Amino acid sequence: MTNEPVKILMIDDDEDDFFLVNTYLDDVAGQNFEVEWVPNATKGKESIQKKMHDLYLVDYRLGAFTGLDILNFFKELDYKAPVIMLTGKGDYNIDKAAMAAGAADFLVKGEFSAPMLERAIRYALDEFNHLQVIEENRRKYFGIFEKSHDIIILADCDKNIIDVNPSACKKLKATKEQLLNKSLKALFYNPREGQEFIDSICNDTNISQSPYSFVTIEQQKIEVLLNANMLDESKQIFLCVAEDITDKIKKEQVQRQLEKFAISGRIARLVAHEVRNPLTNILLAVSQFRQDPLPEQEEAVEYLDIMERNCSRINELISELLNTTRLQELEMQKHDINKLVEQSIAFVEDRLRLNQVNLRLQLVPEPIYIEADEEKVLVAFTNLLVNAIEAMQPEQGELFVWVNPGQEKVQVIFTDNGQGIEPDVLARLFEPFYTSKANGTGLGLASTQNIILSHKGTISVESEPGNGSTFKISFNRL
Incomplete structure (x- = not known):
């Protein structure tokens, strides 16, 4: 228990019992109890209405009233607090009635000790706090469940729909009763996909952001992104959350x-x-x-x-x-990537010399082979080299071409110190017929990308205005 005092209200018509309980609790080490006493049910109800206590000790016999009347008063106030019932003698029926009415525990006067009383109070408070957390989580869950704009469905592995939220009814254009009478598989536009989904989730496979097609009661198709998680493995109950992406x-x-x-x-x-x-x-x-x-x-x-x-x-x-605009027909042969790079540079040697570009070339000592159409790869490399030369100021150009070997792939990287590429141009760089050049056709880079993709390779670009550009081409190694 904490060092904060536990505030207890004792409702009992025998003041001696109050002194006895107070004495017991004074002997409890490490915990501070503040016990207030009232001698009858009327004063007890007045104190309960103030809701100032952490726990209540209530005698079963209170003149014309009983402890059950006090428990019912809690219900009338809609006030939840832990209550321990006290009685002069053990009675199974009283014990059963008290627990059914909401009592946390039942103690017989004269038969409990200080440790027993402390344990009963501690257990009652722990259980109450635990139930409060559960209730708070339940409220949060149902708040999300009821107010969410997404379709939320509870179902079991027998394909039964257990519960649905209002958004599910709205988007599927059905009443709650209609949906509860349907199987989960019936919500899928493709029944085979529905069965595969149920089999996956019931085999303990969480499903995240998977696209599916649902169908409304009116047989209209809606597209959803579906998330699903098993909530209760013993009962095989799972939760489905589907985002309607039809409009998107x-x-x-x-x-x-x-x-x-x-x-x-x-x-x-x-x-x-x-x-x-x-x-x-x-x-x-x-x-x-x-x-x-x-x-x-x-x-x-x-x-x-x-x-x-x-x-x-x-x-x-x-x-x-x-x-x-169409994939290339290739004549594939084994080629050393170093040789292909050197050949492409030879094609632009006059341009490099004319513009006084400083070329730094870094190849790898050993041959690295790829499967390629020599003519088309040379066209792709040459396009990138020409673009780099044209992007740099004459007599100020620095062009770095290097081969970066990897275990499964090899990269050829072209880096220039040219004017760079504006973000809006960068986003459309490989788009056919798009160009920022006055006399360009917008086909060079589109053709280059087509060639690389035909070789099952990749091409990417990094660039900032004023800071040059870097093109990276990746091929599978043989």
């Missing part, structure tokens, strides 16, 4: 459609911009053949050359567009 998914679908429209718009603008000029040249050449008289042979050949060149430009553009 619809908004995401709308957003994806808008993004598709935006990409389509960029494609249209790109095609219009890139194709219009060669088409204009072709139309001008054709118009020359419609003139009267027809052009001379030498002049006609020149017009045909113009038409052929511009048709080739259009064909190349369409091919590049197609290559960035």
Whole structure:
């Protein structure tokens, strides 16, 4: 027990019993008791109404009243406190009635000692405090249960729904009675998924943030994120909490459609911009053949050359567009990653020299092999090198290219000290047809990502405006 005094009210018409109890409690070491005495039920009720005591000792015989009347008075006040009933002689029926009415314990006068009284008080207080904690948790649980916006369902492993919260009724468009008469599996849009869910949770597998489809009483489909935990293993009762994400998914679908429209718009603008000029040249050449008289042979050949060149430009553009939007067909062979890096650097050697970029190259001493399409990987590396060179100021560029070996994967890292990338641009960097360059097509990095993904690799970028950029490419090692 604590050092705080335990305040006790004793309701007893015999003052000698009060002195005896007080003497017993004075002998208890390590605990301070403050015992107040009232001689009858009327004064006892007046004191109880003040709710100032931690525990009550109540005599069973109180003139015209009994201790059961006092216990009933607690109920009338809706006041909960530990009560120990005292009586002059042992009586099983009185004991049973007192305990049924809410008494914490029952002691027979003359038969209990100081240790027995102290233990009865200590147990009564501990039990009361324990019940209070349980009651507080119960109130919190039911507060959450009743007020939660999520669907909350209690069920058992026999597929029975035991209880549901108001939100479940609202979202599933059913009354509580209708849901309690349904099996849990019937709430799933796909019955097979419902059975698999029940089997998983009943095999002691907690389910966290798993997407499922529920169906309302009106057979409308709703999408949920479901969490489930076993509450009582002995009774096989588990709790399901389902967040309705139907509206969220619809908004995401709308957003994806808008993004598709935006990409389509960029494609249209790109095609219009890139194709219009060669088409204009072709139309001008054709118009020359419609003139009267027809052009001379030498002049006609020149017009045909113009038409052929511009048709080739259009064909190349369409091919590049197609290559960035479909996975590459690869001719896979065993290649040393060091050699691939060196070859790609050789392709941009003139650019490095022209812009006076200081290149630092760090390879690994031993060969590291990957399975790759040499031509396409060189295109990807070259794209990254060209972008890095263009991002740096002439004569101030520092480009660091290094191979980072791992046990299962190998990384090739390209780091420059260029202007960096703005956050809004970074978020859309690999998106086809998106570019921040005045004359760019937005296809270089999209094509690079496509090549890396075709090799079952990964590509990532880290960048801050003014602090350069780092591209990391990862491949599986052979």
